[in-house]
Structure formats: C-alpha cells, structure tokens
Amino acid sequence: MTVSGSEALCPHRLVLEHVTSRWGVLVLIELLDRSRRFSELRRAIGAQGGRAVSEKMLTQTLQTLERDGLVHRDAKPVIPPRVDYSLTGLGREAAEQVRALALWTQRRMDDVERARRTYDEARAAS
Amino acid sequence: MTVSGSEALCPHRLVLEHVTSRWGVLVLIELLDRSRRFSELRRAIGAQGGRAVSEKMLTQTLQTLERDGLVHRDAKPVIPPRVDYSLTGLGREAAEQVRALALWTQRRMDDVERARRTYDEARAAS
C-alpha cells in the first residue's frame, strides 16, 4: 500500500493497494488460519522472517482492512482488553488469492534467483 | 513494494513486494494482453484511471521485474530507439494471479463500499 493511498485513484485500485500493501498481505495470510489477537498478529508476522511490524502500522493496516470490510474486529469489554481479529467472508476471498500469490513466489523462487544471476552477470561484463 | 525494498527480508517476500508493488501490479496486467513499448506502457497505465507513472518509476519497476525474470526487454538497435517489453513464462504466471486479484476487487467493490459506509456511520455517531 501505502495504507491510506492517494484518494485520486479509481476506487478499486485503492482496495487493491490495501490488500497488496506490505503489511496487509501478511495480516490477511495470518488470519487465514485462525483469528488472532493484536499482539499475536504482531508476533506471527515478525516470525514470518521479515522485520516485525510496528504497533502503529499494524493498527493502521487493521483499521484500513476493517473499514474495507475484509477484517472483523471483536473487542471484548474485559480488563485487560482483549481484541480478536478475524476475516470476513469478503476478506477470506481476498486472503486466499493473496496466499496463492505468496505460495507461488515461494515455489518459483529458484527461477527468480537464476534469472537474477543471469541478469547481474550480464551487467558485470561491463 | 517500494520497488527495491529492504534487503533484510526473506527472498520470496521481496519478490512478492515487487509483484504487488504499486506500479508492478499495473505493468504486469498491461503486459498480459500484449507486449508494449515504454511510452505505450506509460500511457496505458495512466489511462487506467489513476495518476500516471513517472518515467523514473516505470524504468525502476521494469528493471526490477526484468531482473526477477518476469519481464523480457527487447531493445531494437534502431533510431529512434524502440524497446518492447513483454512477459516471460514466469511473468505470465504472476500476472495472471495479479489480474485475478484486480478483477476480484472490481467485482467486490460494491461490498467494500457498503462496508465503508457502515464503518463510517458507526463512527460518526460519536
């Protein structure tokens, strides 16, 4: 994304940017397995192999996805606070496609790295 | 993306970011129909309804995708220069998934907008 995105784009391009945003992708994939609490999501995303998401960005991402109707937020009125996030039907449809794409990149990683070596070697021969 | 992306992520997450990057998405979709020249791509993307891509970002996006082996660059040694971009087999696989996602957002746009109104109204009642 850019989570918010410029408001000058046609609407569906904005949704696409939300869904394909850096953290949006990972949130959707994590929620595909099961619902998660806020901090659980943070840890799960961090464990995925990249840099962890900051609280701020996770909040922002979740709010955007919730507003788009992809994520459901269930805040329980207890102390300490407990909030569960899950996918809506709409969100599940999106998440499945996003996961398919993510799995594809894993499967094809070898081809990509081979292509990169070829590309880099061709340029090294300056 | 962020076309280049931080180098601290696991490799396949980087490729995912290239593919789902703001301009990467649109380039892949445009090339799915047929090969395109540089300026043709710029116009096609601008015509899609959003803000046009700058030369710099288009160049950067194309180079990243070429390096990843998704896009093929065919520079003809003529004057004036003529460069055709097309999808590789790998790129086509990615592009088809990306297009599927883009089409999905179009189909579901009504649901998203309804969700947004509900969300916004719930907050307006402050």
Place this chain on the structure above:
DNA sequence: CAGTATCCGTGTTGATACTG
C-alpha cells in the same frame, strides 16, 4: 493488553533537465 498521539529520519516518489 490494546491501542493513541507525537515527533522525526529516511526512502520512495515525482519534476525537471539532460543524453544517446
């Protein structure tokens, strides 16, 4: 715990000018 608010660095982005 689950946020919100604020500040601030830096990377991405885009204009502009220039080259082959």
Place this chain on the structure above:
DNA sequence: CAGTATCAACACGGATACTG
C-alpha cells in the same frame, strides 16, 4: 523515443511516551 541524473517534497514507517 527511451531512458539517465539530479534534486526536493512528502509520506511512510518506526521509536517513544502516554492512556483506558
């Protein structure tokens, strides 16, 4: 035409401190 180079602005993203 198809880029490259340079610069400036801005938004993203993170760190931190604070709240309910």
